[in-house]
Amino acid sequence: MIDPKTLQKATRRGWASCVVVILFSLLLASGTNGQKAAESARPSDPLPQDTGASGLRLMLKRLSTTARLLHTTAHPDDEDGGMITLESRGRGDTVQLLTLNRGEGGQNKVGSNLFDVLGVLRTLELTASDRYYGVEQRFTRVADFGFSKNPDETFQKWNGHDVVLGDMVRVIRTFRPDVLVSRFQGTDRDGHGNHQASGIVTREAFRAAADPKRFPEQIAEGLLPWQAKKFYFDNVCPFRSNECPPENYTVKLSTGEKDADLRMTYIQFAMEGLRHQLSQGAGGWSVDAGPHYAFYRLVDSVLPPTAGKDGHEQDFLDGIDTSLPGLAGRLGADEVKVPWLRAGLVEIADSIKDATRRSEKDPSAAVGPLLSARHKLELLIKRIESSSLDAIAESEILERLREKREQAAGAINLALGLSLEATVLPLPGTKGALPSEQEALTVVSPGQDLTVAARIFNSSKRTIVIDDAGLDNPKFTINHVERQGRSALEPGKEATIRFEVHVSPDASYTRPYWHRSDPETQGVNTIDDERFLTLPFPPPALGAWVKYHLHRDTDVSVFGAEVRGAVGPGGEISTTVVVTFAGDNGQQVKRKLAVVPAFSVALEPGTQVIPVQNGASSPVTVRVGYNLSEHAHGLLRLNAPSGWRVEPSSIAVELSHRGEQQDFRFQVFPAQLREGRFELSAVLESGGRFTDGYSAVTRDDLDTFYYYQPAVQRVSVVDVKVPTDLRVGYIMGAGDDIPTVLRQVGLDVTMIPAEKLGTEDLGRYQTIVLGIRAYDTQKDVATNNKKLLEFVAAGGTLVVQYEADVGNFNGGSFAPYPVTLGRGRVSVEEAPVEVLAPQERVFHFPNEITQRDFDGWVQERGLYFMEKWDDKYTALLASHDPGEDSLKGGLLLAKYGKGTYIYTGYAFFRQLPAGVPGAVRLYVNLLAAGR
Numbered sequence: 010m011i012d013p014k015t016l017q018k019a020t021r022r023g024w025a026s027c028v029v030v031i032l033f034s035l036l037l038a039s040g041t042n043g044q045k046a047a048e049s050a051r052p053s054d055p056l057p058q059d060t061g062a063s064g065l066r067l068m069l070k071r072l073s074t075t076a077r078l079l080h081t082t083a084h085p086d087d088e089d090g091g092m093i094t095l096e097s098r099g100r101g102d103t104v105q106l107l108t109l110n111r112g113e114g115g116q117n118k119v120g121s122n123l124f125d126v127l128g129v130l131r132t133l134e135l136t137a138s139d140r141y142y143g144v145e146q147r148f149t150r151v152a153d154f155g156f157s158k159n160p161d162e163t164f165q166k167w168n169g170h171d172v173v174l175g176d177m178v179r180v181i182r183t184f185r186p187d188v189l190v191s192r193f194q195g196t197d198r199d200g201h202g203n204h205q206a207s208g209i210v211t212r213e214a215f216r217a218a219a220d221p222k223r224f225p226e227q228i229a230e231g232l233l234p235w236q237a238k239k240f241y242f243d244n245v246c247p248f249r250s251n252e253c254p255p256e257n258y259t260v261k262l263s264t265g266e267k268d269a270d271l272r273m274t275y276i277q278f279a280m281e282g283l284r285h286q287l288s289q290g291a292g293g294w295s296v297d298a299g300p301h302y303a304f305y306r307l308v309d310s311v312l313p314p315t316a317g318k319d320g321h322e323q324d325f326l327d328g329i330d331t332s333l334p335g336l337a338g339r340l341g342a343d344e345v346k347v348p349w350l351r352a353g354l355v356e357i358a359d360s361i362k363d364a365t366r367r368s369e370k371d372p373s374a375a376v377g378p379l380l381s382a383r384h385k386l387e388l389l390i391k392r393i394e395s396s397s398l399d400a401i402a403e404s405e406i407l408e409r410l411r412e413k414r415e416q417a418a419g420a421i422n423l424a425l426g427l428s429l430e431a432t433v434l435p436l437p438g439t440k441g442a443l444p445s446e447q448e449a450l451t452v453v454s455p456g457q458d459l460t461v462a463a464r465i466f467n468s469s470k471r472t473i474v475i476d477d478a479g480l481d482n483p484k485f486t487i488n489h490v491e492r493q494g495r496s497a498l499e500p501g502k503e504a505t506i507r508f509e510v511h512v513s514p515d516a517s518y519t520r521p522y523w524h525r526s527d528p529e530t531q532g533v534n535t536i537d538d539e540r541f542l543t544l545p546f547p548p549p550a551l552g553a554w555v556k557y558h559l560h561r562d563t564d565v566s567v568f569g570a571e572v573r574g575a576v577g578p579g580g581e582i583s584t585t586v587v588v589t590f591a592g593d594n595g596q597q598v599k600r601k602l603a604v605v606p607a608f609s610v611a612l613e614p615g616t617q618v619i620p621v622q623n624g625a626s627s628p629v630t631v632r633v634g635y636n637l638s639e640h641a642h643g644l645l646r647l648n649a650p651s652g653w654r655v656e657p658s659s660i661a662v663e664l665s666h667r668g669e670q671q672d673f674r675f676q677v678f679p680a681q682l683r684e685g686r687f688e689l690s691a692v693l694e695s696g697g698r699f700t701d702g703y704s705a706v707t708r709d710d711l712d713t714f715y716y717y718q719p720a721v722q723r724v725s726v727v728d729v730k731v732p733t734d735l736r737v738g739y740i741m742g743a744g745d746d747i748p749t750v751l752r753q754v755g756l757d758v759t760m761i762p763a764e765k766l767g768t769e770d771l772g773r774y775q776t777i778v779l780g781i782r783a784y785d786t787q788k789d790v791a792t793n794n795k796k797l798l799e800f801v802a803a804g805g806t807l808v809v810q811y812e813a814d815v816g817n818f819n820g821g822s823f824a825p826y827p828v829t830l831g832r833g834r835v836s837v838e839e840a841p842v843e844v845l846a847p848q849e850r851v852f853h854f855p856n857e858i859t860q861r862d863f864d865g866w867v868q869e870r871g872l873y874f875m876e877k878w879d880d881k882y883t884a885l886l887a888s889h890d891p892g893e894d895s896l897k898g899g900l901l902l903a904k905y906g907k908g909t910y911i912y913t914g915y916a917f918f919r920q921l922p923a924g925v926p927g928a929v930r931l932y933v934n935l936l937a938a939g940r
Contacts, residue, residue, distance in 0.1 A: 069361065072361045074332070075336055076102040078190060080092070083207040089303055090282060112153050118785075130288055141278055164206060168533050190241045191241070195207075259305060376424045379417055433460070435449060473559055477556045508553075608633060609704075613672070616922055630675075635664040645691065648689065650687045688724065702718050725926065740760075763790050772803070783812075825910050831875065834872035852934070871915035878901055
């Protein structure tokens with residue numbers, strides 16, 4: 010089971026974004042405009058606000074308080090970024106954001122990737138936002154299975170509420186927050202069923218985490234019960250309103266207050282972070298300067314009343330002593346067992362105050378008192394470790410003091426102006442100043458050799474001496490170390506340490522620690538490595554560290570006599586090993602080093618629909634990628650269901666160089682052409698068995714992680730008739746995989762780029778399809794809408810798939826007759842469907858549509874149904890979620906001129922890639938509606 014120390018170490022040592030500055034410090038000019046500086050920061054670098062003098066000021070704030078706050082939400086982008094930025098950056102609290110799932114069931118507004126690969130992308134987006142918020146990130150194991158309207162459905166999909174509650178309790182027992190702050194209340198007001206579930210379990214977890222009888226397996230692992238002091242929830246006032254009835258809230262926080270180091274307000278800085286969540290459509294969001302407030306209500310507390318006579322508090326931490334000396338008071342009567350503790354804490358607090366005062370004129374002047382504070386923290390920790398305090402009390406004090414020790418170390422690096430970067434050197438023979446992405450060793454495989462160069466730069470006013478340097482992953486064996494530059498590093502000088510490294514055969518791959526075997530139906534992830542449970546990702550593959558001390562000749566009098574004995578030990582600075590290469594625009598890109606298998610094996614595409622009528626055989630392509638430099642030989646096989654025949658039975662594979670990819674083609678002959686679902690899988694044998702494919706999930710503004718998929722192709726044999734000579738033009742919107750499926754069943758589909766719509770001869774096609782959210786995402790579609798309607802009037806068929814920007818669609822008058830788009834949706838995929846106009850030809854040609862065609866749908870029936878429509882439209886289907894009124898606006902058809910106009914909110918973009926037979930048949934009928 011999970012080692013509690015792993016997560017506690019993660020909290021302290023910087024696996025989360027807010028502590029990056031402790032491990033990797035760059036002295037940058039602090040006078041840059043905050044917004045521009047934030048936007049220019051690369052994903053692998055700390056934000057400018059976390060470096061130099063501004064970074065030191067933030068770290069000194071953190072050192073001055075022991076406050077910890079846990080904010081809970083359901084999905085990425087639910088978080089109250091303004092509030093947590095104010096608490097973290099404005100007040101120095103240590104803040105964790107616990108997001109129940111990774112948003113993998115949502116729509117993707119920037120591409121066609123859905124389900125678990127979307128979950129990886131949204132995790133990267135959220136952790137990019139977290140850098141701005143200044144918080145640590147955690148998740149539970151439950152997945153976003155799509156929209157739900159009540160918590161009952163949510164808990165049913167999550168295998169009961171104890172699964173998510175247990176993970177939340179684990180986070181609370183590990184992080185040990187003073188205050189819990191829930192984004193949601195757990196009522197209908199929250200909307201989404203996942204939101205309601207989040208509020209329900211947070212309220213229960215507040216007390217459950219303190220009860221050793223709840224989730225006792227965690228106690229057996231070594232976690233200790235923990236009772237947070239107060240619990241608040243949000244959503245108590247009108248949405249996005251700065252006005253709120255006083256009786257509705259307990260705390261009113263000014264997130265519109267401007268911060269000198271951020272050069273903008275807290276909510277504006279948070280919005281800079283939120284805008285990285287592009288798959289949520291947040292790229293264009295902004296907040297004006299001016300008053301903004303967050304309102305929260307106190308719901309539960311174990312403290313005496315802390316509100317004033319008006320029923321209000323100033324902050325969540327009212328009534329909680331979060332000063333360093335206040336730690337002693339948390340022991341209650343047990344403080345007598347450690348009578349020296351409070352005095353020691355007062356001395357440390359005084360040193361931090363002294364460092365803060367001195368840093369106002371010169372950041373380097375803070376080094377002395379910070380060295381003193383860290384030295385005293387070390388001594389105090391050792392005394393507590395040998396004290397007679399009970400386990401819970403000792404853990405409470407030690408966790409906070411160890412956190413302060415790490416923060417003091419980071420503050421010292423900032424005050425000294427030390428920077429460290431570690432990069433993988435290009436392979437010998439690489440030309441140019443920067444290798445291309447293909448040439449760079451962005452990924453390495455077990456058995457591979459590489460060279461890492463760690464460069465430390467001293468911009469301080471003091472000489473430092475390098476004591477030792479190394480790498481933090483024992484699976485990277487160091488064969489040789491070479492130092493360039495003197496050990497005594499004078500001001501303005503740098504030194505480089507080169508490590509010749511071999512990747513051990515049993516090195517772990519850089520991959521998610523969770524997976525779902527069937528993302529279309531499963532609501533809970535399987536955890537493959539319990540050590541990392543609740544973390545966003547496993548830690549980076551490799552880090553480098555350098556230990557140093559101040560030169561003995563340094564005039565320690567400038568630090569004060571009390572730290573003379575502490576100057577020698579010095580400190581440590583660490584960073585993640587990255588790979589640099591030239592991006593598409595020629596600019597330098599940094600990417601964290603990753604470990605991947607020597608071979609990637611993937612079936613292209615991952616799903617295939619075979620029509621019964623002409624599916625006697627089908628080609629299957631297996632793509633093999635290679636990541637080593639020496640020649641490799643192997644044997645590739647394709648496994649098929651019993652009775653199916655594969656030709657050839659195996660293919661010899663020979664690969665000669667790193668980065669090489671080859672496609673290998675098999676022909677598959679099904680045993681019998683009957684409708685059903687089947688599975689093909691590939692395996693490559695080459696010094697081992699390789700059965701997975703992997704791909705990088707990244708973007709210029711994001712870090713990079715790797716998504717793994719079994720070398721499996723899901724085959725859906727569908728009894729579908731396709732009209733001959735039907736030419737379809739497809740204009741992509743936000744992105745979907747429908748065209749691939751249409752081609753697989755035998756349709757002639759041509760992709761029409763939206764920007765070429767104005768010049769395209771639409772007369773070549775019988776049917777034009779607008780991909781999902783085309784009017785939302787493609788300006789050229791809206792601009793040329795008149796041309797599309799003229800195409801219909803001339804006899805063509807136009808199929809418009811769901812639109813999400815209700816105001817844009819309704820204001821644009823894009824349909825031929827008046828309609829009003831609404832937000833109605835049917836979230837239960839098994840919800841009954843009624844055929845309202847059975848006489849319509851669309852239910853009979855070329856496929857006969859019956860009730861069985863609505864069986865086996867995945868995730869949802871549909872979304873963004875029409876709310877009102879002109880009498881010239883015919884409503885074709887009706888459906889509704891349990892206990893709700895029937896929705897008839899999900900599929901509308903109208904004759905316009907000589908042609909046919911169709912709007913569909915039914916979720917074909919999910920059903921066709923999943924190979925749902927009835928959805929395939931109905932969609933083909935829609936395309937043929939004008940024939």
